Amino acid sequence: MTLLPSCREVQTQLTEYAEGTLPLPRRIGIWIHLFFCHVCAGFLRGLRALPGLAKRALAPPEAAPEEASRALAEIQTRLKRQQS
Amino acid sequence: MTEAPRTETELIQLAATGDSDAFGALVQPHLALFHNGIQRILGNTADTQDALQDALMSIHRDLPRFEGRSRFSSWGYKICLNAALMVRRSRVRLHDMERAEGLAIGPFDERGHHTEQDRTPEWQEEAQAHQLVERQEMRECLTRALDELPDSHRMVFVLKDLEEWETDDIARHLQLTPAAVRQRLHRSRTLLQARLRTFVLGGHP
Known part of the structure; x- marks a missing residue:
């Protein structure tokens, strides 16, 4: 492992880099690499943007889907049976 | 009344x-x-x-x-x-196998550096990306991409990036080491990012 990692090495360690779990020399190496390599820096921006995009894209719809309403109706029927 | x-x-x-x-x-x-x-x-x-x-x-x-x-x-x-x-x-996790590929998006040269730097697509500004998520297509694409992930990778991505759980909590629930959680998270993010290129990147899928 050299001080200045390659693009492939950087890309495989960016999540650990973002979580701060890498040894200091490797963090410095990646930081320097990202300063000079716009492709890896863009890749990191993509990784950082992904959770926000995914949260918005996969947010609950306004109305519950039919199968969810069916599940609730089934539970209500069971409860009614238990009551009677 | x-x-x-x-x-x-x-x-x-x-x-x-x-x-x-x-x-x-x-x-x-x-x-x-x-x-x-x-x-x-x-x-x-x-x-x-x-x-x-x-x-x-x-x-x-x-x-x-x-x-x-x-x-x-x-x-x-x-x-x-x-x-x-x-x-x-x-449930039986038939598809929950480790995958070695998908950790990084190339192409790379023999020293592991990017080639064709000028042609590599760039992640768009977030403001633009926000508009894109309104599209039903984006939801469908992401849902499909999530379905294609190995089960434990999908779980890690959902719990960490959507539910905002701590890495240690995910590790405890899934009986993994924190390092394994981070590794799976990284693979998931990389694979999803590659699948979303058509929507969020200015390049090709």
């Missing part, structure tokens, strides 16, 4: 005594949230339906113990996630 709508607290009290209509009225406003949380973990499968039913039964059973320290929706949502995790633990 029509009856005044009941408050959530009243509905909780009535539902706890077994009133099924009150239970329906209590849960209905949060049903989309509950279903969505389970579906994100288990995918669009029969398991989701089973887990939702289990969760609704647990919510009803535990209502007398609900102390109102958190909102009902948050409390119920946690029960739903636990139900999804329980179902996930019990």
Whole structure:
């Protein structure tokens, strides 16, 4: 492992880099690499943007889907049976 | 004269005594949230339906113990996630194999550096990306991409990036080391990022 990692090495360690779990020399190496390599820096921006995009894209719809309403109706029927 | 709508607290009290209509009225406003949380973990499968039913039964059973320290929706949502995790633990994970590929997006030269730098697409500004997520296509693409992930990778991505759990908590729940969680998270993010190129990057899929 050299001080200045390659693009492939950087890309495989960016999540650990973002979580701060890498040894200091490797963090410095990646930081320097990202300063000079716009492709890896863009890749990191993509990784950082992904959770926000995914949260918005996969947010609950306004109305519950039919199968969810069916599940609730089934539970209500069971409860009614238990009551009677 | 029509009856005044009941408050959530009243509905909780009535539902706890077994009133099924009150239970329906209590849960209905949060049903989309509950279903969505389970579906994100288990995918669009029969398991989701089973887990939702289990969760609704647990919510009803535990209502007398609900102390109102958190909102009902948050409390119920946690029960739903636990139900999804329980179902996930019990099912056979045929597709949950380790994948060595997908860790990095090339092409790379023999020294491991990018080639064709000028042609590599750039992640667009977030403001643009926000508009893109409005599109139903984006939701469908992401759902498909999530479905294609190995099971444990999908779980890690959902719990970390969508539910915002701590890495150590995910590791404990999934019986993995924190390092393994980070590795799976990274693979998931990389694979998803590659799949979303058509939407978020200015390049080609």
